[in-house]
Amino acid sequence: MEKIIVHAKFHTGHRQLGYPGECRFVHGHTWRGTVAISTEEFPRDELDMSLDFGHIKKIMRDLDHKILVTPNDATFMNPELFEPEGIVVMKGKGPSVENVAVYVWEHVVETIRAKYPGRNIDYRIEVTIQETENNFFVVEKNAVV
């Protein structure tokens, strides 16, 4: 078994629309993300490298200094009120730590697919997102890419 582990840190704003507490107001977090990808044996490119660690890190770094939103946030989705390049739109009902982890997990799959299309290799992909000092969410599941 081989495993790649990549850490990244990113600062973002978000809000939980409809949440009955202060999380409904725009606030920021310094998130820490860890992506662990394992498989029996990674494919290698012409330099004997498996995946570019920088490409995995970039998925998380691209969230840095952005507002994370979901399509139901009419304020941030309105380009006349907020610069579109300043937001990252995620699936779901709110930019929760759960949806941030799923967003990263899905982009990891796309990054692998772009590098090694049509290989049908079974990967175990674990994405850990740390929202605060004490709160983590982990998505860990397989993808055949």
Ligand SMILES: [Zn+2]
């Ligand atoms: Zn928050």
